[in-house]
Amino acid sequence: MAIEVRDVNKSFGTTPVLRDVSIDVKSGSLTALLGPSGGGKSTLLRVIAGLEQPDTGTVRISGVDATRLSPQRRNVGFVFQHYAAFKHLTVFRNVAFGLEIRKRPKDEIRKRVMELLELVHLEQMADRYPSQLSGGQRQRMALARALAVEPEVLLLDEPFGALDAQVRKELRTWLRRLHDEVHVTTVFVTHDQEEAIEVADTIVVLADGEVKQVGSPAEVYDNPADPFVMRFLGPVTEIGGNLVRPHDIEISAGPVEGGTAATVSRVVRLGFEVRVELTVEGRDAWVQVTRGFAEQLALTPGDVVNVRPAPGARSLTLAAV
């Protein structure tokens, strides 16, 4: 294991922020810490980096107990949401920082920094200052800077959170490819489930300071541990006291086995997909179908149809309220 967090508790004042958190991060993996804002993701990441001290519990990095080690000695790479670029240093000097601290020979530093700048596609920007870069470029610089010292683990706190949607998507794909190239154990924080599912090979769902579930993106999406995780990872709707994914529901014109009668209240076309809003047993629900399917059934508001979970669909029974 590259990172082992055991029974970590952390409070700010009287507010508990992490509660008995234990996670294992496999060497070479790309793990997402996913959860709603305020859930303690940043705090956990900062505890791993040594930027916060846990009240109780331990952190081991590459098998070594790092709980009492200062961040200076943990050899972790940390990338901040707002880049934390050294404003008074050029891109080259930013990336060289960790190597200069380690007093590496000048020509070795030059070689390594230029390699890294090539890796993050900033070789043309070496002599610029951070203020002359775009947000995406600054974040790539920050990444190169963190990678320069060959960290045991790379920690990224909402690395794309401050970027606009387009750049965000590009960088996501790019991070995945970079990880396939560099293989450094990476943990990144995000509150965007799509980002976590697309980029990570393991997802840790953290909410209210507790680990709710750990698993591959498919596991967490298909077999959510509880209604909270199910809701957080994707769209859900409620039919017959069960929480179901809206694309996991079948609509048929006639009665079917295990089906429930429903009245169509609205049909919304969203390009390729169609969102069918229904009333089932007096409650609002919705189903996602393809455009072709909606046209085939000629669904219009007021129609009475039958709905049932598709075979193999995952659903969670909600406790009766």
Next chain:
Amino acid sequence: MAKHGLRVIAIAYLFFLLVLPVGLIVWRTFGDGLGPFVEALTSASAVHAFQVTLTVALWAVAANTVFGIGTAILLVRHNFPGKRLLNALIDLPMAVSPVVVGLALILVYGKFAPVGGLLESWGVQVIFSTPGMVLATVFVALPLVVRAVVPVLEELGDEQEQAAHTLGASRLQTFLRITLPGIRWALAYGVVLCLARSLGEYGAVAVVSGRLVDQTQTLTLFVEERFQNFDQPAAFAAATALALIAVITLLLTKFLRPKG
């Protein structure tokens, strides 16, 4: 119309308060050419006063720079009991009259006071000597560096410092390579203000120095003493020199400000 009136009032106000008096000093100084000015400033007493002023000011600036950076970091980066009190105390010298500062120092460090007596027995004379004048100057110029640095340090945030730590930098390395360059313009601004205040200080230094001519006489004390002794050329020449220093610092601060 109202705008015009305001402008006239403002200009007249500044003219009678600032331009006229300073202009007259310069006029009187150079009325008989540059010769008397140079002569007055190169007299043994004047040169000595310059030296005393410089010595006291440099020590005071050095002390306030170190204290100022340290306190600013303490106030911005750390939480501790008594932080608000410290924050309030730093501005105290702005509110207290320098004369009171001088008297208070005599009460503590005078020959017949407990602390002063102890120091005296070790051969250190504070009052009526350079250490006392440095103390007084440090006191009156105390807030300047702190107040210049604090807002910039706050704006800088601590993420760059944390990034440096995770990259392997020690506290000292982080301070020298990240924090100090981050606050350098604000620090320079504070230091220049502090220097100006130290060079121009009169009240507190007047009390603790004992005004010993050719011994503890600073430039401001020299001006006053020459003036009292009807040596107006010397008084005006030294006053002009002080005003010139003030103008230079003003220009320096204008130059430093936008970058801070």
